[in-house]
Amino acid sequence: MRILIVSDAWQPQVNGVVTSLRALVAELRELGHLVKVLSPQDFRHLPCPSYPEIPLAWDLWRVGPAIREFRPDCVHLATEGPLGWAARRWLKRRGLAFSSAIHTRFPEYVHARWPRIPLNWGYAFLRRFHRPSQAVLVSTERLRQEFAGHGLQRLSLWRKGVDSALFQPRPREEGQPVFLYVGRLAAEKNLRAFLDLDLSGEKRLVGDGPERAELERDYPQARFLGFLQGEALAAQFAGASVLVFPSRTDTYGLVMLEALACGTPVAAFPVAGPLDVLQAGVTGVMDEDLGLACRAALRLDRQACAEQAMRQSWRASALEFLCSQPLLDGETLAEHDWQPARA
Incomplete structure (x- = not known):
């Protein structure tokens, strides 16, 4: 056709x-x-x-x-x-x-x-x-x-x-936890709910948008990496300890699938999107206390995350x-x- x-x-x-x-x-x-x-x-x-x-x-x-x-x-x-x-x-x-x-x-x-x-x-x-x-x-x-x-x-x-040829588990360096956000840097993504958390480890943000300059000014300890694609993006997913998904309004959240395919669990609020993508306690932790969800997600099995994501193909x-x-x-x-x- x-x-x-x-x-x-x-x-x-x-x-x-x-x-x-x-x-x-x-x-x-x-x-x-x-x-x-x-x-x-x-x-x-x-x-x-x-x-x-x-x-x-x-x-x-x-x-x-x-x-x-x-x-x-x-x-x-x-x-x-x-x-x-x-x-x-x-x-x-x-x-x-x-x-x-x-x-x-x-x-x-x-x-x-x-x-x-x-x-x-x-x-x-x-x-x-x-x-x-x-x-x-x-x-x-x-x-x-x-x-x-x-x-x-x-x-x-x-x-x-999910693109399983690109997004897949890779060897990771040991060290402090890395909490990653991937997406637009905009008001509707509720990013301050993530950036305000008291977490032991590093916060990284991949993406760009109208709030970037303001967020970089207000949160100088976070690393803002800008837009990444292809292998560079996959490497960030695979190298992260947890993907943090603070949005309360997304219809789906494709980045969650891409992170899971790399073996990286997700921390999120218990709202539509995460509730549809994640298996609670297996591929992610959803809680109104996002900091608690982040810390609990560190304990999830990365292999189980990757196996769940591989069941969904384009x-x-x-x-x-x-x-x-x-x-x-x-x-x-x-x-x-x-x-x-x-x-």
């Missing part, structure tokens, strides 16, 4: 959405599908206010022609940004089916950055965007139930995987994605003098 993925998040951004989409595209291509990602790199774009590493496309009148030119068999809208809205509008006006996905708790993230914006406004935004979608993909059964409670419909599971994730995709209707396309390029 010819599969078009429309996403406001794509390379060179580094985040869980981009990691998931890159892995999906690679697996779909290995399965013999022709895949195109329509991203801000295909358009003129401006940096997002207060989040300059996120580009926002603005010449959105080119989205429709780009879809028609590719002649897809199915279209997936990965994000609710400007490109996602433009593609949604073009497809909806023509009565063409598409799938979409919820990768983040958008209402909670907006509320964390701008507390005056009520959560119910964010969920009204999500309902409106995803209402025409034939399948709204979410990462876990818990999220499916949660979003259904907020009025979203046609929710379907699309579980994530190939299985890609096949689950394919099962959810609605094909564009040939009769409807004929009305618009356009037929998909099906073999």
Whole structure:
């Protein structure tokens, strides 16, 4: 099939959405599908206010022609940004089916950055965007139930995987414990809950974001390593004693799977995301006392962590994605003098 993925998040951004989409595209291509990602790199774009590493496309009148030119068999809208809205509008006006996905708790993230914006406004935004979608993909059964409670419909599971060739256990140096965080340095990640902990050992943070300068100033004893990818990132996961996941609002937390694949246990709050990824007392410790969770996680079996993570592959994730995709209707396309390029 010819599969078009429309996403406001794509390379060179580094985040869980981009990691998931890159892995999906690679697996779909290995399965013999022709895949195109329509991203801000295909358009003129401006940096997002207060989040300059996120580009926002603005010449959105080119989205429709780009879809028609590719002649897809199915279209997936990965994000609710400007490109996602433009593609949604073009497809909806023509009565063409598409799938979409919820990768983040958008209402909670907006509320964390701008507390005056009520959560119910964010969920009204999500309902409106995803209402025409034939399948709204979410990462876990818990999220499916949660979003259904907020009025979203046609929710379907699309579980994530891990790159076991890159993320795997490695020899570690003995010494003081290393407590690692990997992800965006932003308010919604609740990083001060980690950085304020009184822990015996070293705190490392991999990633970048709008809070980095302020956090580096307030926590000079922590090591801020910036964005890392590939082998450098895998080495940090494998060399850490515990991955600390302080967020209370993530829908999944792909970095937890990557850490576990390297044999590194996780400390987290007992909230959605960690509750879906971790096996309590085996691969992680979840507690409202995050410091207690960090210290208890040091005692977990690293081999058991790696074995649990290896059961989840990106190939299985890609096949689950394919099962959810609605094909564009040939009769409807004929009305618009356009037929998909099906073999």
